[in-house]
Amino acid sequence: MQFLPVFEKKERPILIAGPCSAETEEQVLETARGLKEVGIDLFRAGIWKPRTRPGAFEGVGAPGLKWLQKVKQETGMSVTTEVANTQHVFDAMKHGIDVFWIGARTTVNPFSVQEVADALQGLDVPVLIKNPVNADLKLWIGAIERIYKAGITRIGAIHRGFSSHGETKYRNLPLWQLPIELKRQFPKLQIICDNSHICGRRDLLQGVAQRALDLNYDGLMTEVHPTPDNAWSDAAQQITPHRFGVMIKELVVREQTSGNAAFLKTIDFLRHQIDEIDLHLIDLFGKRMKMAEQIGEYKKKNNIAILQPSRWNEILEHSVKLGKEKDLSKRFVEIVLRAVHEESISHQVKVMNENRVLMEEE
Ligand code: PEP
Ligand code: MN
Numbered sequence: 136m137q138f139l140p141v142f143e144k145k146e147r148p149i150l151i152a153g154p155c156s157a158e159t160e161e162q163v164l165e166t167a168r169g170l171k172e173v174g175i176d177l178f179r180a181g182i183w184k185p186r187t188r189p190g191a192f193e194g195v196g197a198p199g200l201k202w203l204q205k206v207k208q209e210t211g212m213s214v215t216t217e218v219a220n221t222q223h224v225f226d227a228m229k230h231g232i233d234v235f236w237i238g239a240r241t242t243v244n245p246f247s248v249q250e251v252a253d254a255l256q257g258l259d260v261p262v263l264i265k266n267p268v269n270a271d272l273k274l275w276i277g278a279i280e281r282i283y284k285a286g287i288t289r290i291g292a293i294h295r296g297f298s299s300h301g302e303t304k305y306r307n308l309p310l311w312q313l314p315i316e317l318k319r320q321f322p323k324l325q326i327i328c329d330n331s332h333i334c335g336r337r338d339l340l341q342g343v344a345q346r347a348l349d350l351n352y353d354g355l356m357t358e359v360h361p362t363p364d365n366a367w368s369d370a371a372q373q374i375t376p377h378r379f380g381v382m383i384k385e386l387v388v389r390e391q392t393s394g395n396a397a398f399l400k401t402i403d404f405l406r407h408q409i410d411e412i413d414l415h416l417i418d419l420f421g422k423r424m425k426m427a428e429q430i431g432e433y434k435k436k437n438n439i440a441i442l443q444p445s446r447w448n449e450i451l452e453h454s455v456k457l458g459k460e461k462d463l464s465k466r467f468v469e470i471v472l473r474a475v476h477e478e479s480i481s482h483q484v485k486v487m488n489e490n491r492v493l494m495e496e497e
Contacts, residue, residue, distance in 0.1 A: 138289070140323075154179075168376075172380070178213065182195060192368050242275060307332055348388055
């Protein structure tokens with residue numbers, strides 16, 4: 136896929152802000168005036184709201200689009216809203232909405248994404264695609280592909296975190312490795328961090344925004360409301376335009392790369408060492424698997440089962456202890472060892488079943 140930028144602006148971060156929901160004309164315009172002073176790139180407001188349970192405020196619907204038109208006329212800012220079906224696309228298009236976004240609850244459903252894609256066919260409007268609520272990178276990419284196939288090339292991704300069960304610090308877990316992998320596969324795709332929906336509460340917004348910038352994100356999407364506590368949706372995570380301005384001012388924007396020769400030389404030297412270590416690791420993993428195969432041969436001769444739970448527990452506990460001394464988290468050691476163990480087992484299975492496979496093949 137050959138993406139074009141949704142935002143031409145060169146210096147980071149691109150700023151998208153506005154209320155979770157458009158509630159009244161006054162609330163929309165007041166937020167927009169406040170944000171105009173801060174200086175943002177795109178004004179957001181939800182017109183149709185996908186709420187978890189019926190009966191909650193489900194958005195003002197099409198009449199609210201006129202308020203967004205007023206924002207454009209009065210402030211000159213571009214505007215965006217969420218679209219989830221054909222009617223939304225047509226209504227938003229008719230009212231000159233500049234950018235569309237696809238919400239997390241829509242991205243999960245290929246039928247819905249396809250419906251939006253079909254409605255977009257032949258239109259020239261940028262689309263921002265939020266990650267699906269579940270941690271499924273392929274589903275996110277699938278949604279991007281559907282929109283791209285409809286002829287839309289100005290596509291961006293919004294990382295809004297992933298739903299999880301039970302008590303967590305965040306409303307939606309960031310799982311940073313997923314958007315990082317998306318960016319690795321599609322370096323031209325602009326990625327925006329929706330810190331509001333990741334955090335779910337005001338006090339965490341700054342930290343998550345900073346983390347996103349440190350990870351080279353292109354921009355931020357933040358929910359802003361003139362009186363956040365009275366918001367009709369997502370009250371706990373919204374902030375005033377003033378607070379938003381303060382948050383942006385306090386962000387440290389580091390250069391994406393540097394042309395400084397001394398810096399490049401040092402970083403090159405350090406990276407070289409990392410590459411050496413990685414090579415070493417792969418080599419060691421290879422040796423370990425050869426060892427596992429030898430054990431497999433031996434077990435086969437003696438007719439012993441592959442999995443020996445007590446041995447596995449021993450390895451795990453011992454390694455976690457050793458890891459601690461090296462400042463490695465228990466989680467990290469467990470993940471690595473589980474992966475190594477799984478690979479070992481599959482090597483042993485291969486060795487132990489070699490003759491059987493051969494017989495089947497004959
Ligand atoms: C929103 O942006 O207000 C929204 C509904 O977000 P999400 O699709 O990420 O839940
Ligand atoms: Mn919201």
